[in-house]
Amino acid sequence: MTVRLPFLKRPPTVAVVRLSGAIGMAGRGSLNDSSLAPVLERAFKRGKPKAVALEINSPGGSPVQSALIGARIRRLSEEHDVPVIAFVEDVAASGGYWLAAAADEIFADASSVVGSIGVISAGFGAHVFLARQGLERRVHTAGESKSMLDPFRPENEEDVARLKVLLNDIHANFIDHVTERRGPKLSDEENLFTGEIWLARRAEALGLIDGIGHLRPVLEARFGKKLRLRRYGVKKPFLSRFGLSLAEDALAAVEERAQFARFGL
Numbered sequence: 630m631t632v633r634l635p636f637l638k639r640p641p642t643v644a645v646v647r648l649s650g651a652i653g654m655a656g657r658g659s660l661n662d663s664s665l666a667p668v669l670e671r672a673f674k675r676g677k678p679k680a681v682a683l684e685i686n687s688p689g690g691s692p693v694q695s696a697l698i699g700a701r702i703r704r705l706s707e708e709h710d711v712p713v714i715a716f717v718e719d720v721a722a723s724g725g726y727w728l729a730a731a732a733d734e735i736f737a738d739a740s741s742v743v744g745s746i747g748v749i750s751a752g753f754g755a756h757v758f759l760a761r762q763g764l765e766r767r768v769h770t771a772g773e774s775k776s777m778l779d780p781f782r783p784e785n786e787e788d789v790a791r792l793k794v795l796l797n798d799i800h801a802n803f804i805d806h807v808t809e810r811r812g813p814k815l816s817d818e819e820n821l822f823t824g825e826i827w828l829a830r831r832a833e834a835l836g837l838i839d840g841i842g843h844l845r846p847v848l849e850a851r852f853g854k855k856l857r858l859r860r861y862g863v864k865k866p867f868l869s870r871f872g873l874s875l876a877e878d879a880l881a882a883v884e885e886r887a888q889f890a891r892f893g894l
Contacts, residue, residue: 640853640855640856641852641853641855641856641857642677642678642679642857642858642859643678643680643681643682643848643852643857643859644671644672644675644676644678644680644681644682644859644861645681645682645683645684645858645860646665646668646669646672646681646682646683646684646860646862647860647861647862648665648683648684648685648687648698648725649684649685649686649687649718651687651688651689651690652689652690652695652698652724652725652728653690653691653693653694653695653724654690654691659690660687660690660694660728661691661694661697661698662694662697662698662701664863665698665701665863666701668861668862668863669701669702669861670705671861672859673705673706673708673709673711674709675859676859678711678859679711679852680712680713680851681702681705681706681711681712681713681714682713682714682715682716682858683702683713683715683716683728683729683731684718684844685715685716685718685721685725685728685729686717686719686720686721686725687720687721687724687725687728688720688722688723688725689722689723689724689725689726689727690724691724692724692727692748692799692802694724695723695724695727695728696802696806698728698731699728699730699731700731702731702732703731706733712733712734713731713732713733713734714732714733714734714735714736714847714848715728715729715732715734715735715736716735716737716842716843716847717729717736717737717738717743717829717838718738719741720741720742720743721735721737721741721742721743722742722745722826723745723746723749726744726807726837727803727806727807729743729838730806730807730810731810734839735837735838735839736838736839736840736841736842736843736844736847737829737832737838737841737842738829738841738843739828739829739830740828740829741829742826742827742828743826743828743829743837744824744825744832744837745825745826746803746804746807746821746822746823746824746825747803747822747824748796748797748799748800748803749796750792754780754783754784755781766779766781766782768782774788774791777791778792800822804822807822807837811836814836815835815837816834816835816836818835821835821837829841
């Protein structure tokens, strides 16, 4: 039983939320707004923290889930008047950087990979393979764009044009988010929004992050050596602990590994 003595000053507390993995993919390790919502709610509300620190290690993923998580972080920060500080580990790229930009300040290791402010769509084409196997693809639609980008049919220039419109619109949303959050800190580097990536020191010069630093030293310098860190994370579903979702998780792990590999990790 803990006895609270009101006249004793309690050490400052910082809530730490780990955001590690691809965003919006299948598998229990993926980051999505639904699973993170209760975690973030607890982090901002419990014990009146001096700040919420985000440990970010993500190659990106779904732009919608990135936006939902980032917006939730901002709402909670403003509602509870609690600042948010992001700490990048290996990578905060694409959607991972979207999450970092939701913070008030961003720090990274000198070798962290930061940026990739762009949008990508990837697929495959199998119509030649089908033809060689003597298979005929039959598709019937109501609406000329319904079968857009069907991988079992030859690529259509009109479909590609439609896709580029979507990608450009999402890219514009990403640019707006970064510009709103980083504002005058950003440099006028012409490659800033081309999907380019940088190591942390170059990212700092470009205004994408605020400095080089690790979580505990930065927080102790700001809040004192007696600082308490209270960690929060997504709990694994009960059945998954018994391996009942191994196939889905294995596939998700391969996809996530491919995402990280794009940045040499």
